[in-house]
Amino acid sequence: MSTDTARPPLSADDLAPAPTTLAVTSAAALSPAGVGSAALTAVLDGTVSAGPAAAEDLPDFGGETLPPRPVRAVPPLAYEELLGRKGLRNLDRTTRLALVACDMALASYPGTVSPGAGVVMGTATGSVRSSGEYSLRTLQADRPYLVNPSLFPNTVMNCAAGQVAIRNGLHGVNATVAGGALAGIQALRYARNAVRQGQAACLLVAGAEELSAQSGWGWQRSGALRPDFPLGEGAAALVVEPEERARAGGRPILARVLAAEVGFAPRGRLTAALAGCIRRALERSAVAPADVRSVAPGATGQVGADRLELRALRAALGASGLPPAVDVRQAVGETFSATVPLQLAALVETWRQRGAHPGEAALITALGHDGSVGCLVVRGPADCAVRTDPR
Incomplete structure (x- = not known):
């Protein structure tokens, strides 16, 4: 059996299926x-x-x-x-x-x-x-x-x-x-x-x-x-x-979920793991950090985890800085497994009320005390324009 040594081995990204929006x-x-x-x-x-x-x-x-x-x-x-x-x-x-x-x-x-x-x-x-x-x-x-x-x-x-x-x-x-x-x-x-x-x-x-x-x-x-x-x-x-x-079907699109990435990190590596997860999600979604106009953190109020999450966001977004937060946890408290769906529903309603900038994206993040990390990359509807006050 012969082996083609000229072809480099496939990476995990090569094996990954094309993203579905x-x-x-x-x-x-x-x-x-x-x-x-x-x-x-x-x-x-x-x-x-x-x-x-x-x-x-x-x-x-x-x-x-x-x-x-x-x-x-x-x-x-x-x-x-x-x-x-x-x-x-x-x-x-x-x-x-x-x-x-x-x-x-x-x-x-x-x-x-x-x-x-x-x-x-x-x-x-x-x-x-x-x-x-x-x-x-x-x-x-x-x-x-x-x-x-x-x-x-x-x-x-x-x-x-x-x-x-x-x-x-x-x-x-x-x-x-x-x-x-x-x-x-x-x-x-x-x-x-x-x-x-x-x-x-x-x-x-x-x-x-x-x-x-x-x-x-x-x-x-x-x-x-x-x-x-x-x-x-x-x-x-x-x-x-x-x-x-x-x-x-002619149905209005309220938002588009471009990426849903998850990962795991041992103790002491949560910030790096979440930052890497965010970077990977943005890259696979073809979204630049500057296009992220809002973030929805998932660890607000959790001792220690909230600071790690903010550090990860700052590290992943870099010079673009930390955009305004859509933080439902401040309003509804600890909702654990319902937090991400509530965040996405709030984000959708925010875009519905005020419209979305062309290319505007949002990040929804989450991390657990067990070492699990994850994020969503979501874009506003492509045919939605920012609404302005007629006055």
Whole structure:
């Protein structure tokens, strides 16, 4: 067997498939700011103030108490009116938030979502409260098999994704990606790969995180959050499809996801790893650092991680400097796996309200205490111009 020594070995970049641009054609959000992405951007713009949730607006925590720190909660919703009464009684809060956000995104989609569309849900571990309470009941009951079986589905990580598909008749790809802080980036990456491989033409990508005593005490005991940083919750959903498909169907493109990069770093290398991830994403997207007009950091309020993230952004963007931040975490608190979808929904709404500069791009970043790092590169719609005040 002969070997061609004149040809250099293939690199990882040579083997990587051509990038696929995902068009965001619908977006919706539920957050402590209120219902809809517009409510979220109003808080970010300072036109509406956001404070701690009133006691009467907090969900029922089943007799458990929250840790002593600020709290942000999604305002009370009439779930029976929004989702119907059938099958609602045994659904947990995570699944209900996800269902409402997804219903809103599908309702605002400028077209008909076919039954072949799929769902990709980003999460940490599903509903921590449901798993914890169900496990506790198995210890408290006289016999473990006396635990109510109708509550078991809530303990399964893919409960929300399954309910979204069942209730909306979506028979395509159905996946739940457990990535913690990076769940939203990984979900979009999964969606892009599914589209690239011909497994789906249209996908609902979402993330939801509920406020609960179980997760709240987890954050409290870990010391990972600043003492004054609030616990939050929220859900966001986006309809994504190939840009060519959206344009062929005449659907307005709200944003374009050019890159979804992830990586890992050992202890002490998080800044370098995230900076390298950002550079790689910008290069593969053909986006210059100077074109990045806004950033959406994912570690605000996390002890130590927030400083590492800012250092990585400065290192990657270099002389271009750090652009203004679209930081939903300041408004909604710690939402963990729902943070990236909420950031993207807020960014989409910002562009919808004020327009986008030609070629304008944004960076959405995330990093976890386990060493995982990731980022999204997103562009505004190509046919969107900056809006000016007619006065």
